[in-house]
Amino acid sequence: MSTTPVIRIEDLSKRFVIRKEKSLKERLLNFGRSNLHKEDFWALRDVDLEIEAGTTVGLVGPNGSGKSTLLKTIGGIIQPTTGSVLLRGRLAALLELGAGFHPDLTGRENVYLNASILGLSRQTTDRYFDAIVEFSGIERFIDTQVKFYSSGMYVRLAFAVAVHVDPDILLVDEVLAVGDEPFQRKCLERIRTFQKEGRTIILVSHGLDQVAEFCDRAVVLENGRVAADGAPEDALMVLRADFEVARQADLARLAAASPQDAAAAARFTGISVRSDDSEGGRPVVDEGETITIAMEVRSDAELRDWSIEVGIATPLGNPLFVTTTEMLGIDLAPLQGTRQFTLTLPEVHLGSGDYAVRTTLRSGDGAEIHYVPVGAQFSVRTAGSSRGHVFMPAIFEAH
């Protein structure tokens, strides 16, 4: 495969000005000092990206990190403050469903209008019309005014049009979540076909699993900057870790605000995984061997009525196994100071691959006190007789 860049973003920055004064009177009164009443907000800062033809890129990040702004600059809807966006090929954007749908027109008229907005000629639309209607699955309502449509029907029709315009670049912003499951699956299948056909897809999503599943590459944005860019596994790990940092900061702020809520100060001070024959580092165990998870918990004030939850997850963060001290029937004694605990899993029946240990400290009412998404990591080796996260002995016989 040749690598042809279809989108080249250079030094892209976008500034929004937040004006604080509202009325004309205020503006006039503050005319000379208007800079005091303005605040710059950089939605994007020095973004450099090059996207090759045929790749599927996931844009992820917390709310307000600039994902949608970046997508809109690529789509040409917002002009960058500095820097440039260059692209080639036909671009279709699914930024919000029903963009370009006029409520008073029928579905049929809207299909033509929307297709034309996305750059399709009338003849081509004629040719694809039946396919579009069939894909949307709303044949019965195609001659009904769109204002009577349900939101699901809107999405179906809009997506159906967008996938039929033969785009080289498809921008998708969080729109797939609206349809029902069969339709979502249909959309995702279509996206897979698009990938095979070498189209470039840029997806903004909060569904990190979706990103992990579909994308060849993930770009993590944070406060308008690219925080990570690479294989989805790595990028998502960065993002999840950041989410945890943000949550901890939140908790710390909460604890500072209410000192009597001392439970919030309890936390894990160390987590490690040991196998029988390894010391330190990332242990590698064979299937069926024992691992021991060691934890150290520290609480400055007395911690009563609490529990520990331990789980094993894939590198993408899907939990595979979770147990708690409650489930195991253990009442933890009140804790003040530092104490160590271990959880031993004598037989690890996991498939080969990397795994993460996640631990959670909970209070009696189930509220999280401290959560560590990736406390420690280990790898599992198997003989290679199977794939997947679970290992089972398999015996195949011919009869």
Added chain:
Amino acid sequence: MDTTAEDRAAALALEPMRSAGPTSGFFRGTVQSVRDIVAQRELLHLLILRELKSRYKDSVLGFAWSLMRPLALLLIYYVALGQFLGAAKSIPSFAIFVYTGLTAWTLFNEIVLQGTGSIVANSGLIKKVYLPREVFPLSVVGSALFNFAIQLVILLLATVVAREVPLGERWWYFPLSLAVLVVFGTAFAMLLSAVNVYLRDVQYIVEIFLMVFFWASPIVYSWALVSNAIDDPALEAVYLSNPVTLAVLGFQQTFWVAGDGEPVPPDLGTRLGIALAVGIVVLWLCQRAFARLQSNFAQEL
């Protein structure tokens, strides 16, 4: 399947990189804008249809409503001004005279008024898709021209009924006047629609200005009355510098057959030609202003 992917990549590799969004630059931008708009003519056509279809959708009479307003105005002016104030005595075929002026004025009025609101009204689209945004004011121009055509048919029917059918060379004034109206209307619509995004008050100011300027053109009174009242040639020049006034006079030259003996400003054809030339320059400047202002549309809406 792999071949399609490679074909696509190969085809893409041949295409030059282009900038997302509109091209800046004063002269280069003009060429690019015109090219973009021409490329989107099918969309323009559909948008005009949308304007027309959705305007009177769900009303029983539909399009007939677009005629009601000028006809009601005609009735008011005919009765109140023509009969009660006696304007009909000094103006022959007063009904046709008023309707001619109203037809011209309605076109200009509709382009400017609806055009001013066109960008804000289509904010849903502008925030989500990149299109040459000029298509929105232009689609208003298209739908206004359609309504104008219907009114024109009625006007012609009226001239047939009155046995004052305009024939021959007088028709030369019509395309020239129409061009002046459309060019100035489009220029204002474009500029004001862009400014309206930043300052929504514009919409209301425009309404008031249009109301005032209606009386600044000889629509319900004749040029003869104006030239009698104004002695100062400088004032007369000011009055005649209004392109809409010239266009209305041009319309009357064509359709107001009964007014053939009435006084006409000298060199009306030349004046219209100059107005058209000025209008084209103004239109170009307004388009450039529009192009400058449009870059922040999506975030201001």
